[in-house]
Amino acid sequence: MSYKILLLPGDGIGPEVIGEARRLLSWLQDRRGIAFETEEALVGGCAYEQEGVPLSDATIARAKAADAVILAAVGGPKWDALPFHLRPEAGLLGIRKELELFANLRPAIVFDALIDSSSLKPDVVRGLDIMIVRELTGGVYFGEPRGISDLPNGERIGINTQVYTTSEIHRIARVAFDLARVRQNRVCSVEKANVMESGRLWREEVAVVHAKEYGDVNLSNMLADNCAMQLLRNPRQFDVIVTDNLFGDMLSDEASMLTGSLGMLPSASLGATDAHGKRAAMYEPIHGSAPDIAGKGIANPLATILSVAMMLRYSFGHAEEADLVDKAVQNVLNAGIRTGDIAAAGQQTVGTVGMGQAVIAELDRLSS
Numbered sequence: 175m176s177y178k179i180l181l182l183p184g185d186g187i188g189p190e191v192i193g194e195a196r197r198l199l200s201w202l203q204d205r206r207g208i209a210f211e212t213e214e215a216l217v218g219g220c221a222y223e224q225e226g227v228p229l230s231d232a233t234i235a236r237a238k239a240a241d242a243v244i245l246a247a248v249g250g251p252k253w254d255a256l257p258f259h260l261r262p263e264a265g266l267l268g269i270r271k272e273l274e275l276f277a278n279l280r281p282a283i284v285f286d287a288l289i290d291s292s293s294l295k296p297d298v299v300r301g302l303d304i305m306i307v308r309e310l311t312g313g314v315y316f317g318e319p320r321g322i323s324d325l326p327n328g329e330r331i332g333i334n335t336q337v338y339t340t341s342e343i344h345r346i347a348r349v350a351f352d353l354a355r356v357r358q359n360r361v362c363s364v365e366k367a368n369v370m371e372s373g374r375l376w377r378e379e380v381a382v383v384h385a386k387e388y389g390d391v392n393l394s395n396m397l398a399d400n401c402a403m404q405l406l407r408n409p410r411q412f413d414v415i416v417t418d419n420l421f422g423d424m425l426s427d428e429a430s431m432l433t434g435s436l437g438m439l440p441s442a443s444l445g446a447t448d449a450h451g452k453r454a455a456m457y458e459p460i461h462g463s464a465p466d467i468a469g470k471g472i473a474n475p476l477a478t479i480l481s482v483a484m485m486l487r488y489s490f491g492h493a494e495e496a497d498l499v500d501k502a503v504q505n506v507l508n509a510g511i512r513t514g515d516i517a518a519a520g521q522q523t524v525g526t527v528g529m530g531q532a533v534i535a536e537l538d539r540l541s542s
């Protein structure tokens with residue numbers, strides 16, 4: 175049996191970092207006997223150039239047929255003036271929507287070797303390991319009514335609607351509780367129950383799921399503004415944070431900055447499990463297409479490599495290999511190997527390929 179993987183390199187540094195994902199998949203196949211069938215398709219600006227749209231129906235069909243999708247990044251200044259539905263980002267939002275990826279998992283981990291890259295003091299972030307679970311397909315980014323219209327008095331009005339149903343809250347809560355069980359068994363649910371009805375419903379319904387199915391997990395609630403503050407004051411108090419689309423957008427970006435580098439952070443977006451036990455899933459680094467360094471061979475591929483580790487863990491249950499990849503990345507950093515974005519002043523650096531090769535060499539060493 176082999177896993178079908180759709181690779182979507184996208185734009186900018188995407189093709190460069192996806193090359194290192196490919197190298198890792200080959201290693202896993204050759205050395206660990208995990209068989210992959212990979213194919214590649216276009217998404218984002220490059221898809222617009224060649225197919226006229228940022229996400230073609232053919233690519234959607236291939237993504238649906240795959241066991242997992244690995245996407246690098248989309249976007250670039252070349253496409254900034256396009257109407258919204260043709261912009262590269264529409265490809266990214268489109269694939270999330272088509273695969274109904276409602277749960278976005280964003281780990282924020284501080285590697286000891288990079289502790290000085292954090293904007294916070296080492297004592298505050300040492301050993302940090304948070305998982306933010308963001309609801310991705312509902313809430314104010316999708317709620318109706320929405321729009322901008324003219325008022326009779328000559329003013330204009332802009333409207334967005336924050337809306338959540340019980341089933342949307344229950345399914346994201348279950349993802350968070352399941353993750354907590356294999357981590358430190360703590361979930362902090364975040365909303366604004368003090369001023370928003372949708373927040374009150376969120377808090378009540380998370381409590382319902384907790385009481386019925388996850389009594390063994392430690393649940394706390396926090397207001398989103400307090401959470402933003404606590405992430406800076408004492409981030410290690412958190413294990414799993416579960417929150418809505420809007421607050422999750424901001425809190426996960428804030429948490430990522432605690433770790434110091436965009437080039438290091440992976441993510442997973444998961445959908446529902448179908449009748450055959452297959453769960454739609456897409457794995458991607460959180461960074462963008464970095465047009466400023468595209469084509470130079472210097473992009474950090476570690477976020478993409480760590481995204482492959484998340485895929486092994488969450489889509490295929492290969493926790494041992496996922497741990498191995500995480501460990502190899504940690505050892506490579508401990509050995510002082512750096513791409514430019516994570517190097518200290520004057521420190522020697524390697525390029526994208528050099529970093530990918532260093533991880534493979536470490537994997538060889540760890541598994542010999």
Ligand code: NAD
Nearest residue numbers: 247248249250436437461462463464465466467473474515
């Ligand atoms: P960005 O993440 O692309 O880059 C921000 C900065 O971080 C740049 O200086 C870049 O060189 C650096 N950087 C990012 N990833 C790196 C890596 N792997 N190695 C080394 N350095 C890295 O964000 P931006 O500049 O705001 O956006 C550029 C384009 O990417 C825009 O078109 C934006 O819309 C798009 N974008 C896409 C995604 C996505 O595909 N998920 C996410 C964010 C931004």
